[in-house]
Amino acid sequence: MRDRPVIMLHYVKEGLVRSPNIIFDRIEKSFGDTAYQFVHLNQKNLPSEVGIVKVIRELYFEIRNVKPDIIHISGIAEGLACMIAATFAKCPKRILITHGLSSEIKRQKCYKRMVFKYLVEPITLLLATDVQCNSCFTYHHKQIKRFANKKRRMIYNIPSDVCDVEKIGFREKFKIERNKQVFVSVGRIEKDKGFEDLANVIKEIKGDSCFVIIGEGNYLEEMRKKLKNEINNKKVIFLGKLSNRDVNRILLESSVFVLPTLLFETFGLVYIEAAFMRLPSIGTDRGAVPEVIENKKSGFLIEPGNKSQLKAAINYFITNPQKAKEMGEFAYKWGKEKFEIEKIIQQISNMYQEE
Numbered sequence: 001m002r003d004r005p006v007i008m009l010h011y012v013k014e015g016l017v018r019s020p021n022i023i024f025d026r027i028e029k030s031f032g033d034t035a036y037q038f039v040h041l042n043q044k045n046l047p048s049e050v051g052i053v054k055v056i057r058e059l060y061f062e063i064r065n066v067k068p069d070i071i072h073i074s075g076i077a078e079g080l081a082c083m084i085a086a087t088f089a090k091c092p093k094r095i096l097i098t099h100g101l102s103s104e105i106k107r108q109k110c111y112k113r114m115v116f117k118y119l120v121e122p123i124t125l126l127l128a129t130d131v132q133c134n135s136c137f138t139y140h141h142k143q144i145k146r147f148a149n150k151k152r153r154m155i156y157n158i159p160s161d162v163c164d165v166e167k168i169g170f171r172e173k174f175k176i177e178r179n180k181q182v183f184v185s186v187g188r189i190e191k192d193k194g195f196e197d198l199a200n201v202i203k204e205i206k207g208d209s210c211f212v213i214i215g216e217g218n219y220l221e222e223m224r225k226k227l228k229n230e231i232n233n234k235k236v237i238f239l240g241k242l243s244n245r246d247v248n249r250i251l252l253e254s255s256v257f258v259l260p261t262l263l264f265e266t267f268g269l270v271y272i273e274a275a276f277m278r279l280p281s282i283g284t285d286r287g288a289v290p291e292v293i294e295n296k297k298s299g300f301l302i303e304p305g306n307k308s309q310l311k312a313a314i315n316y317f318i319t320n321p322q323k324a325k326e327m328g329e330f331a332y333k334w335g336k337e338k339f340e341i342e343k344i345i346q347q348i349s350n351m352y353q354e355e
Contacts, residue, residue: 004037007352008068008091010082012043012075022244023097024072026158030345036352039066043082052081059085067091070352075099076124077116083127095351096128096148098138100266122147130351134267135288155347159272159339160244168246170253174210174237181209181318184254184279186247186270187261189217194260194284194304199226201311202236207318211236212254214247251277255324256317258282261289262304268292271299275335280327282313292339298331 009024028038041062047055059082063071070093071086073079079096086094101121125131125147132155133139139154176182187193196219202211203226213223213236220238230236239250251257257274264287271281271292281299283289295301300316302309317324 002037002069004035005069005352006037006039006066008039008041008063008066008071010041010043010071010073010079012078013046021074023157024074026160027072027348030158030341031349035349039068041066041071041082047081055081056085056088060088063089063091069093070095072097073128076101076121080120080124083124087127093130094128095130095132096124097132098134098144098266100264101138101141101143117143125151130354132348132351135291137264137288137291138266153347153351155351156339156344157267157269158341158344158348159269159276159335160248167252168249170250175234176210179321181207181256181321181324182212182254183209183256183258183314183317184212184214184250184274185258186214187217187259189213189215189220189223191219192262193217194262195219195223197260197262197305197307197310198258199223201307201314202227202230204311205314205318207315209314209318210234212239212250213237214239214242214250216241248273248277251279254279255321256280256282256314257299258310258314260284260302260304260310261286263287265289272335272339275328275331278325278328278332280317280324280331282310282317292335294330294334298327298334 009028011021011024041059043055043059045055063086068091071091072095073082074097076096076098083094083096121143125144128148128151131144131148131152133144133152134155134157136154138144139152144152171178185198189195224231224238227236251274257271257279259270260282261284266288268283268289271283271289274281275298281293283293283299283301284304285301286304290301293299293301300313302313
């Protein structure tokens with residue numbers, strides 16, 4: 001007889017895939033070992049690497065051996081194999097957390113988008129017993145409403161608890177003057193995350209500023225080459241992949257967060273964490289980003305791909321440092337109220353406990 005419900009958290013390539021797995025790390029940390037017993041289901045392979053049948057088989061045997069009361073599955077497309085395996089293993093409660101909809105990614109070939117839209121996403125959503133939408137954008141998305149209308153619930157992702165973050169002398173280490181505006185970007189260094197636009201705009205910025213780029217990705221080396229002169233002049237600093245704690249330490253000594261993504265972001269966790277560090281943000285008016293940036297109050301929303309608006313927003317903060325601080329304070333107060341961690345944890349617990 002179990003004294004606590006066993007909750008299996010679905011990790012995709014644990015230790016390699018960052019953002020979706022961080023969400024489960026925070027859920028487990030938030031509850032500790034009192035209310036629930038958490039176990040990890042590590043999906044070591046992707047269907048594109050070894051075939052979906054092999055992935056389903058591997059996951060099925062692990063789920064069947066553990067017999068969890070609940071399985072919390074990561075992502076609509078990423079979760080297809082796990083959802084099928086959990087259904088075959090007769091797991092009674094299969095919670096799907098939405099990270100994004102692959103059918104919305106325009107850079108994919110048309111036939112792939114159709115496969116996601118009419119096969120992968122419907123199957124995953126239909127087999128789920130509960131669908132955790134991590135933003136109003138996903139909650140009201142027509143694909144979610146069509147296949148999971150009565151199973152969906154709106155629960156934001158848990159932001160990082162940054163209350164104990166301390167300064168590490170980042171500015172001193174890189175010889176950045178105290179009054180210089182530091183713009184920081186965090187994410188996958190990809191063109192569709194807006195880093196190509198950002199690189200082009202950085203080359204045009206004339207004001208006294210510094211740009212810090214954190215992350216790894218396919219566009220990283222090309223971006224480095226494009227900004228070679230700016231790197232040599234200490235205008236641009238690349239820091240590579242950092243832990244979440246070290247990212248927050250950098251944010252603490254920065255001025256503005258900027259990520260002009262071209263994608264349909266389904267939540268925008270990085271903008272919230274920047275707000276928790278009292279930074280205003282520059283983001284795009286796309287997907288769920290308007291839910292986490294109050295335009296002209298906690299930052300600026302620009303049109304995706306509009307380099308003129310991106311340049312104008314950056315220049316505004318360079319020439320108005322006091323306004324950047326005021327907007328950062330608004331972002332902090334607004335973010336703490338809207339994305340209250342304890343409230344989100346209680347919503348997740350309610351979801352776990354409901355029959």
